[in-house]
Amino acid sequence: MTTPDPGTLSLAFIGLGAMGGPMSARLVQSGFTVTGYDINDAAMAALRQVGGQTATTPAEAASKASVLIIIVASAQQVDDVLFGPNGALTILSAGSAIMVCSTVPPSYMQALGQRLHDRGFPLLDAPVSGGVSGATDGTLTMMAAGSAAAFEACEPIMPVLASKIYPLGDAPGQGTTVKVLNQLLTGVHLATTMEAVALALRLGVDLERAYEVISNSAGASRVFTNRVPELLSGAETPGGALDIFVKDLGIVLDVGKEAHFPLPISASAHQLFLMGSAAGLGQEPSNSLLKVFEKIAGIRMPTRSSSSTPDPDAS
Amino acid sequence: MTTPDPGTLSLAFIGLGAMGGPMSARLVQSGFTVTGYDINDAAMAALRQVGGQTATTPAEAASKASVLIIIVASAQQVDDVLFGPNGALTILSAGSAIMVCSTVPPSYMQALGQRLHDRGFPLLDAPVSGGVSGATDGTLTMMAAGSAAAFEACEPIMPVLASKIYPLGDAPGQGTTVKVLNQLLTGVHLATTMEAVALALRLGVDLERAYEVISNSAGASRVFTNRVPELLSGAETPGGALDIFVKDLGIVLDVGKEAHFPLPISASAHQLFLMGSAAGLGQEPSNSLLKVFEKIAGIRMPTRSSSSTPDPDAS
Numbered sequence: 001m002t003t004p005d006p007g008t009l010s011l012a013f014i015g016l017g018a019m020g021g022p023m024s025a026r027l028v029q030s031g032f033t034v035t036g037y038d039i040n041d042a043a044m045a046a047l048r049q050v051g052g053q054t055a056t057t058p059a060e061a062a063s064k065a066s067v068l069i070i071i072v073a074s075a076q077q078v079d080d081v082l083f084g085p086n087g088a089l090t091i092l093s094a095g096s097a098i099m100v101c102s103t104v105p106p107s108y109m110q111a112l113g114q115r116l117h118d119r120g121f122p123l124l125d126a127p128v129s130g131g132v133s134g135a136t137d138g139t140l141t142m143m144a145a146g147s148a149a150a151f152e153a154c155e156p157i158m159p160v161l162a163s164k165i166y167p168l169g170d171a172p173g174q175g176t177t178v179k180v181l182n183q184l185l186t187g188v189h190l191a192t193t194m195e196a197v198a199l200a201l202r203l204g205v206d207l208e209r210a211y212e213v214i215s216n217s218a219g220a221s222r223v224f225t226n227r228v229p230e231l232l233s234g235a236e237t238p239g240g241a242l243d244i245f246v247k248d249l250g251i252v253l254d255v256g257k258e259a260h261f262p263l264p265i266s267a268s269a270h271q272l273f274l275m276g277s278a279a280g281l282g283q284e285p286s287n288s289l290l291k292v293f294e295k296i297a298g299i300r301m302p303t304r305s306s307s308s309t310p311d312p313d314a315s
Numbered sequence: 316m317t318t319p320d321p322g323t324l325s326l327a328f329i330g331l332g333a334m335g336g337p338m339s340a341r342l343v344q345s346g347f348t349v350t351g352y353d354i355n356d357a358a359m360a361a362l363r364q365v366g367g368q369t370a371t372t373p374a375e376a377a378s379k380a381s382v383l384i385i386i387v388a389s390a391q392q393v394d395d396v397l398f399g400p401n402g403a404l405t406i407l408s409a410g411s412a413i414m415v416c417s418t419v420p421p422s423y424m425q426a427l428g429q430r431l432h433d434r435g436f437p438l439l440d441a442p443v444s445g446g447v448s449g450a451t452d453g454t455l456t457m458m459a460a461g462s463a464a465a466f467e468a469c470e471p472i473m474p475v476l477a478s479k480i481y482p483l484g485d486a487p488g489q490g491t492t493v494k495v496l497n498q499l500l501t502g503v504h505l506a507t508t509m510e511a512v513a514l515a516l517r518l519g520v521d522l523e524r525a526y527e528v529i530s531n532s533a534g535a536s537r538v539f540t541n542r543v544p545e546l547l548s549g550a551e552t553p554g555g556a557l558d559i560f561v562k563d564l565g566i567v568l569d570v571g572k573e574a575h576f577p578l579p580i581s582a583s584a585h586q587l588f589l590m591g592s593a594a595g596l597g598q599e600p601s602n603s604l605l606k607v608f609e610k611i612a613g614i615r616m617p618t619r620s621s622s623s624t625p626d627p628d629a630s
């Protein structure tokens with residue numbers, strides 16, 4: 001693997017939210033010249049505080065970039081960032097690589113690869129898993145697909161962000177497809193963890209003890225093992241917003257629909273997240289899904305503070 | 316911990332199925348005198364082959380036992396084994412302990428504790444997790460609740476069966492309640508794993524590669540990590556029958572109903588297992604749940620053999 005001096009690579013980073021914020025900060029701290037953009041001014045101030053630069057439009061951020069990294073909340077936002085009136089493609093130098101870490105529909109990512117290829121930009125389809133803590137520690141898992149040129153351009157960047165990098169093919173969309181499968185499982189596991197915790201509270205079970213047992217039993221999952229201690233601690237742990245799962249499970253169901261394929265468990269979990277969104281919890285951390293059961297059934301996490309702080313915009 | 320000579324303890328073991336078979340064999344191999352009973356003659360022959368004794372009724376099995384162990388498929392079967400015409404209680408010596416490892420409704424287990432207490436028998440509520448491999452290796456997780464007398468009587472037995480033993484209180488039902496929470500998670504995770512694997516097959520994803528990625532991502536679960544390699548190997552791995560999850564998720568939903576508590580994700584997973592049962596897969600290993608999607612959508616595990624052997628009766 002070639003390891004060019006990070007100082008020689010100028011990066012544009014669009015989307016400084018729950019994930020993009022710590023990811024862009026890591027790149028700054030690793031010596032890259034990073035110019036960031038976000039619709040949220042506070043997110044841009046945070047990047048400046050760690051030594052990054054910021055711009056007033058995606059185009060301005062991209063003006064000197066050899067690699068453009070995008071992690072925004074939706075395919076529509078990716079499209080605006082690239083093709084909009086102040087979009088990056090109005091100015092990005094031909095041949096610069098574009099790395100999209102957002103979770104978007106695989107069919108969108110596949111088409112995007114073709115659109116960008118036609119204009120001379122290599123696209124790395126590079127969704128990530130590992131949450132805010134993985135973004136902060138640089139221990140994300142990255143599911144990457146794209147041409148050799150796209151991989152080569154992003155090679156110095158990826159290990160700063162991710163400790164596990166899986167090349168999944170040369171066609172954009174192949175990384176995102178595996179990410180969609182991962183989000184199917186993650187979203188359902190999160191909904192199920194909250195359902196089980198809520199039932200435990202309703203039955204008066206000692207949750208700390210039940211957690212210890214189930215973590216060592218067949219019912220354990222990565223989500224259960226990570227989230228229940230967060231709930232038990234009573235802290236409002238930062239993390240992706242609940243609405244991220246409304247979106248991601250929505251993509252899962254769209255993929256199923258396009259393929260004429262039934263996904264009954266995913267559909268139920270999506271409905272539970274929609275209940276959370278309908279209850280006004282969409283911008284709260286996704287652990288707030290438990291509050292759907294609290295609102296319905298009069299249960300309450302013993303450690304839950306009475307108020308909660310909305311999550312910073314995750315776009 | 317007292318460690319009496321196993322040879323001095325005479326055990327009755329009722330239910331020699333997928334779990335009880337290997338568990339009773341371990342007790343024989345550890346030096347206990349074990350007299351087993353099962354409705355299935357082949358299961359009894361297997362116990363004799365490893366050096367155990369067998370009986371023609373639960374009563375006969377219990378005649379010399381100081382501890383009676385029961386792991387059958389339902390509360391009704393537990394009731395028959397104990398209180399039926401040839402039931403163990405017609406002959407079991409007063410003061411002998413009874414250890415029930417079956418997954419039954421917590422309310423049944425709680426009432427059973429009282430009924431047995433009234434007749435002078437200490438009950439250990441002792442459901443287990445860890446599947447057939449855990450039963451074979453003695454690495455089960457045991458969730459135990461009961462009086463000091465019940466724990467004391469079962470003390471020499473438990474470490475032979477389980478590597479993790481969690482005392483969860485002095486009232487029968489407290490162990491089973493945590494087991495129910497574990498089965499909620501395990502059942503949903505199994506249904507979700509099959510849904511994700513089926514979608515991956517439909518989309519033409521390299522399943523081996525996706526498994527590697529997701530095992531290192533937020534979507535990982537104990538069930539996903541254990542079951543997908545079994546599916547990939549193409550072997551019909553022995554394991555609990557699909558109908559066990561129809562029963563266990565049914566108990567989960569009954570617990571919710573008794574508590575007037577909604578469990579939408581568990582209900583969806585239960586429906587998927589019922590589809591499996593309706594498709595005639597109830598006595599096949601629970602991995603056969605994938606065949607529901609195969610039957611519906613014309614997908615097929617590349618490694619799946621065209622025929623499959625039904626699982627031995629798990630009662």
